[in-house]
Structures are given as C-alpha cells and as structure tokens.
Amino acid sequence: MLLLALSDAHIPERAIDLPTKFKKLLSVPKKISQVVLLGNCTKSYSFLQFINQVSSNVVIVRGEFDTGTIATTKNAKEELPINTVIKQGDFRIGCCNGYTVVPKNDPLSLLTFARQLDVDIVLWGGTHNVEAYTLEGKFFINPGSCTGAFTTDWPLQEPEKDVEKVQTGDIPKQSEETPDGGNGKPESQEGDPQPSAEDTKSNSTVTEKVPGADTTTEASKVEEAKPGLSSADPGTGEKDKDQESDGDDSDDDDFDETDLNGGCIPSFCLLDIQGSTCTLFIYTCVDGEVKVDKVVYKKE
Template structure:
C-alpha cells in the first residue's frame, strides 16, 4: 500500500499552493491509499479538499500553527491530536509534529518518542527540512515542507569544530537517487525497472542523479552583508514530500524534492528487523 506524508504547507500564510508538478504526481485517483498530514496543513480549505481527493483516508496531527479542532462536517468539529499511531503491513507508525519534541528534531529525543509509542517508524514534521535515517533499528522520516514555505525557526548553526562527532545514524538503509519526469502512472500495474533505474511508485521515471550542495561556510566578517545573507538563506526551503510503499516487513521510501523546476526522487529501502 502507498502512504503519502505531507507536512508544513502553511497555506495561505506562507505559501499559495503545492508546486504544480507535485499536484500532477500525487493527484492520480485511487493510487494512494492513505494520507498523513504532519502539522500546519489545516488552514486552507482548498488544500484539504485536494488532499481528500487523493484519498478519503486522511490522518492529521496538530502543528504549532494549527487550530485545535478541524471541521469534520457542517455541524461538527473534531479535535486534532498531537500524535497518533498507524498500523500498515508489519509496521507500527508513530506520527507527530516536531514542536512537541524537545530538543526539536533531536535524534535521541525522537528515539525516546518511538520507544514510548512502541513504534517501528516515526513520521514527524515541523522542521521544513526533509530527513530520513535509521537509529537503533527504527526508521525516522521527516517529509519537509510540501510547499517550500519558510521556517520561523532560527537557522541551525553549523558545527565548525574539527573532528566533531556526527549525528548517530545506521547503515541499514540503502539509498539511490533518480530524476522524476513526465506524468504519473495511469494504471495500478507495476513494472520491474531495468538496470540503472529505480521504480517510482507515482509513475515517473528518469535518469539517476544526485543533487549536490555547493554552499560552503563563509569566514567571519568575510562580507559586510553576511548576516543578511544567512537570514535570507534561512527563509529558503525546498518543497518536498514522502511516499511510503509498504509491503509486509519492507518499507520503500520515496523522497520527492522540487529543485530548479524539476522533481527529483530519492529511494530508501528499510526492512524491519
């Protein structure tokens, strides 16, 4: 089954809509079985209408800028929970927004959250940055911001100390990258990708590419407007979302990013131990 994870749309305050190419990919009827909204996605009626057209099975958790309740009909409202647990295949999935994790997005705090909920996979939002990693056998996924909305958080400081320890990660996940192109598949049939290709569950295929980050840390006082440049950079976020293809004890994660008017896809395979 396919599970779509969206987060931090911030429509209409910080963004107008999803990128058109995103809407074209995920708007295929009867393709995605469940949608999870990981916070800050409930202010726009048109956005919620589009999400419900993707799948009638929509689960939401509350972000710091969401209202506490959401209209479930013309006469009633339902409370949006801070976290929730889903069961798909052999996996138990915990969902929350990052503002409930202290320190925010800290791997060890997220691991504690996963243990408290007794889940295999954690889906969380709030940071506007896409992440995916394994830690102590659990899979952690942040789909980023689906609209590219800016973050109100102060940009994270880079650790400039030589030899600083990296954030704990596991090598259990296998990653490949591809470029998405064309249109989404119009049928539910699956094909086996040829050598040099990876399967895109939305129906888009393209040559494998790996986006590179060419930004380097500037020296202190190297430019009179360095502080302003850092602030502007903090307002820039890449639109992204995640699609989980869950088959039994295997979860194949597809990370979609919108860069330079192109949709790029990263693939990560996670097997439950």
C-alpha cells in the same frame, strides 16, 4: 500499499499552494491508500479538499500553528490529536509534529518518543527539512515542507569556507629582512626617485580571507533517482508524460514556485509498505524539477 506523508503547508500564511508539478504527480486516482498530515496543514480549505481527492483515508495530527480542531461537516468539528499511531503491513507508525519533541529535532528525543509509543517508524514534521535515517533499528522520516514554506527557526549551521576578497587602501607590511642590513630603510638606486607614501598607499592592495560567504544549500545537491510517481503506477520508475515534454508545459511551470512560497525546498515522502519492508521515496522540487531519492528499510 502507498502512504503519503505531508507536513507544514502553512497555506495561506506562508505559502500560496503546492508546487504545480507536485499536484500533477499526486493527482492519481485510487493509487494512494492513506495520507498523513503532520501538522500546520489545516488552515486552507482548498488544500484539504485536494488531499481528500488524493485519498479518502486522511490522518491529521496537530501542528504548532494549527487551531486544534478541524471542521468535518458544517455543524461538526473534530479535535486534532497531538500524536497518533497507525498500522500498515507489519509496521506500527507513530506520527507527530516536531514542536512536541524537546529538544526539537533531537534524534535521542525522537527515539524516546518511538519507544514510548512502541512503534517501528516515526513520521514527524515542524522543521521544514526533509530527513530519513535509522536509529536503534527504528526508521525516522521527516517529509519537510510540502510547499517550501519558510521557517522561523534558526537556520542550520553550514561549514565555513574561505572566500577571497580584495580591499584597497592598506599598505602591505614591510618584510622583516631589509637589504640595508636591518635599519628598516630600503636602499634606493641612483637616478630613481622614491615614491611618496600617498602613491604607495593608492597603488597597494591586500587580499584577505573572509569566512562564511558560501550560501549553497544542501537541498540543491539532491541527486536524481530512478523511481517516480506517475499516472501509470506510483513508485515504479515510469516518468510522467508532462515531465518528458519539452514545450508543452503550461505557463505555471515556467517560473520557480520556490521563490513564491518563501525560498525553502518543497518536499514530500511516499512510503510503499509491503509486509515487513518499507520503501521510501523522497520527492523534492529543485529549480522547478522534481527529483526523487529512494531508501529501503526492513524491519528486524
């Protein structure tokens, strides 16, 4: 069965909508068995309507910016749980939003959460960064932000890299060894006039190293993988026909929707669960192109 994990849509406050190519990939009738919304996804009626078209089995947990309740009908409201446990195949899957984990996004705290709920897989959100790793035999998955909405958290620290920068107006230091034997005054040749201090200052340059000027994000380095979600069969590696065409895409695909939604990398996760094996497909939209990574986890 296929389980779709989405988080942190933040529509309409921080994002406009899902990327167009994401909506095309997910518009596959009767393929996705269940959808899990991991917080901050309940303030847009059109978004929830689209999710109900993807699958009628939708599980929602409360995010930091959700109201706490969601209207199921005109006269009825459902209270959103802070966390919940679902069962698929041989797995127990715990779902929560990252704001309930202290310290936030801490692996050991997430491991404690998994042990408290006695689950094999943890789905969590709130960080807007896609992650997938195993710890103590348990599988931890963060689908990131499905719209690429910006986050108010502190940015991740990147390793500092030296970048050359040229500055003018400084006089290079004199070498300690001088040709006159150490009196600090260079020897002059007969007939050659000595340049003035002002001329020396205007013609000199100094090259300095300035750390921290690299702005390359890790998500821009995501490698392409073989499997893809298509109208034929999600997760089988068949590409959508709209992605293979060169000039048939609509005008909506001609611009980078990442900039409209805040500059982060839109992403979501699709879990293909068969018995005790979970195959994870991580979808990211980088520079207008959908890329996929694959991770396989087997229950011990």
